[in-house]
Amino acid sequence: MSGLRGEAAIVGIAELPAERKQTRPELFTIDQYAQLAAMTIQDAGLEASAVNGLVTHGIAESAMFAPATLSEYLGLPLDYGERVDLGGATAAGMVWRAAAAVELGICRAVLCVVPGSLMLPRSQRRPAPEPDWFGASSNAYGSPQAEFEIPYGNVGQNAPYAQIAQRYAAEFGYDPRATAKIAVDQRNNACAHPGAVFHGRPMSIEDVLASPMIADPLHMLEVVMRVQGGAAVLIADAELAARSRHRPVRITGFGEHIAFKTPTYADDLVRTPIARAADTAFTMAGLEREDVDMASLYDCYTITVLMTLEDAGFCPKGTGMSWVLEHDLTFRGDFPVNTAGGQLSFGQAGMAGGMHHVVDGARQVMGRAGSAQVRSCDTAFVTGNGGIMSEQVALLLQGA
Numbered sequence: 551m552s553g554l555r556g557e558a559a560i561v562g563i564a565e566l567p568a569e570r571k572q573t574r575p576e577l578f579t580i581d582q583y584a585q586l587a588a589m590t591i592q593d594a595g596l597e598a599s600a601v602n603g604l605v606t607h608g609i610a611e612s613a614m615f616a617p618a619t620l621s622e623y624l625g626l627p628l629d630y631g632e633r634v635d636l637g638g639a640t641a642a643g644m645v646w647r648a649a650a651a652v653e654l655g656i657c658r659a660v661l662c663v664v665p666g667s668l669m670l671p672r673s674q675r676r677p678a679p680e681p682d683w684f685g686a687s688s689n690a691y692g693s694p695q696a697e698f699e700i701p702y703g704n705v706g707q708n709a710p711y712a713q714i715a716q717r718y719a720a721e722f723g724y725d726p727r728a729t730a731k732i733a734v735d736q737r738n739n740a741c742a743h744p745g746a747v748f749h750g751r752p753m754s755i756e757d758v759l760a761s762p763m764i765a766d767p768l769h770m771l772e773v774v775m776r777v778q779g780g781a782a783v784l785i786a787d788a789e790l791a792a793r794s795r796h797r798p799v800r801i802t803g804f805g806e807h808i809a810f811k812t813p814t815y816a817d818d819l820v821r822t823p824i825a826r827a828a829d830t831a832f833t834m835a836g837l838e839r840e841d842v843d844m845a846s847l848y849d850c851y852t853i854t855v856l857m858t859l860e861d862a863g864f865c866p867k868g869t870g871m872s873w874v875l876e877h878d879l880t881f882r883g884d885f886p887v888n889t890a891g892g893q894l895s896f897g898q899a900g901m902a903g904g905m906h907h908v909v910d911g912a913r914q915v916m917g918r919a920g921s922a923q924v925r926s927c928d929t930a931f932v933t934g935n936g937g938i939m940s941e942q943v944a945l946l947l948q949g950a
Contacts, residue, residue: 553834558649559791559798559950560912561659562594562784565905566666568747568777568897579610580623582665586782587624590661594784595795601784603630603651603660605644607901630657636808637687637936638848640664641781641904642943646804648785659790662908663782666899687811687937699814707850708773710813710938712765715853717819719767722868726767728875729852730758732887733772733894735879736849740891742881742922747777747897772852772894779899781909791950799915799930803835803946813938820857821867823942824933828862831931831944839863843927844914845885846907848935849892858933859887862944881922889914889922904934908945915949 564586577585583606591598604617604626612619617631630651636643641664648660686705688695699705718724737753740746753771761770791798805827810816832838845864849855856870864885865873879887890896890910893903911930913919919927927949934943 554646554649554801554803555653556800556802556948557788558652558785559788559800560645560783560947561596561786561791561794561796561798562590563782563909563912564589564593565745565781565909566779566899567745568779568899570747570777570897579665580620582780583609583620583663584624586663586665586780587661590663590782590784593795594786596659596784596786596790598626600786600790601626601659601661602628603648603657604628605632605634605648605660605662607635607640607664608633630660636934636941636943638850638901638904639806639934639936639941639943640901641908642932642934642945643806645783645785645801645908645945646806646943649801649804652785652787659784659786661782661784662905664780664902664905666778666780666902695812699812704812704814707938708765708768711851711853712768713813714819714857714939715767718853718857721820723871724767725871725875726759727755728871729772729856730755730769731874732852732855732879733758735883736888736892737895738880739889739922740895742920743890743896746891746895747775748891748895768851768853774850774893774898774903775895777897777899779897779902781899781902781905783905783908783912796916796918798950799912799947800950801945802948803831803833803837805830805834805944806942808941810940811937812940816940822857822861822939824858824935824944825861825863827942827944831946832863835946835948837929837946841929842931843886843929844889844911844924845887845931846889846911846933847887847892848904848907848933849888849894850898850935852894854935854939855887857939858935862931862933881919881924886924889919889924907932907934911945911947915947
């Protein structure tokens with residue numbers, strides 16, 4: 551199978567601490583890009599002049615020309631600039647695009663940066679934009695969502711993910727203690743990671759099941775925690791990687807599959823696009839599921855993690871509940887998952903939540919996870935999930 555050759559590697563990572571309330575001075579997103587870019591380049595131990603590629607999601611201060619605006623502001627002339635829009639799969643999608651650009655020789659080093667502030671400076675003369683419709687991504691006149699979904703209430707995230715969980719229960723059965731255990735194991739990981747919003751705050755399965763029901767069967771402690779933050783990685787060619795400060799993390803496989811935008815149009819709510827994306831990634835990398843030392847799985851809800859484990863091929867479809875109960879998902883366990891806490895316990899810094907998983911995987915392979923380090927970690931499996939299980943990206947990261 552054609553694809554990546556594993557020549558491009560993550561050489562620098564940066565992640566701002568998760569904060570439930572913003573304590574840093576309010577920053578424009580363009581300033582967050584500058585801060586994260588500087589941190590990532592410094593972490594790699596390379597000179598800024600080596601960077602000639604930038605992949606972004608967007609900036610609040612410019613609806614168009616995001617790469618050019620950032621090139622100008624950061625003082626980085628670019629040979630490659632791209633804007634990726636895949637919801638929570640954006641960050642993972644950025645990584646394989648950057649790796650492909652490096653392997654094609656378009657550029658030597660590419661910054662992939664995702665700011666995450668929820669609180670931005672506002673002009674006193676220009677009012678803030680109106681809020682969206684209960685989490686709907688498009689209420690613009692003429693959009694399919696505005697015409698066919700918003701009027702009937704099928705919007706937001708909590709209810710659609712609960713629908714997925716209910717459909718899973720109808721088809722395979724449902725053990726709330728198993729999904730609660732996912733959240734508990736990830737909280738244990740967060741307690742070993744100082745940057746997590748829930749660092750030092752362990753919880754039990756009983757705590758999860760006693761938390762308020764948000765959308766049956768999803769409890770409050772099974773739902774992502776929104777925070778302030780941001781994350782970035784630097785991807786470089788083999789020559790730069792060889793003289794970078796840390797162990798290079800090669801991107802050896804990827805897969806991407808987009809099947810629909812909203813679950814109204816899903817062919818099957820419990821068989822998701824990550825299955826095809828993961829198969830592509832493993833085939834490209836020449837690896838098997840048993841080669842994975844840790845998994846950093848997009849975790850907006852516990853049901854997302856469980857179905858990803860199944861559809862990505864780590865356990866047969868419909869057996870995820872028993873599989874989770876039989877395995878230790880902590881960094882000390884037999885199948886470590888989301889070793890920095892994931893978005894459930896580290897926190898979801900907006901679109902940067904997806905980059906948290908890339909950083910988590912890269913940090914483990916680099917051997918820099920401190921007290922949460924997975925022993926002999928050479929291969930990480932990372933996923934990104936956009937929309938309601940609709941846009942999926944899989945990555946395989948391996949130590950050089």
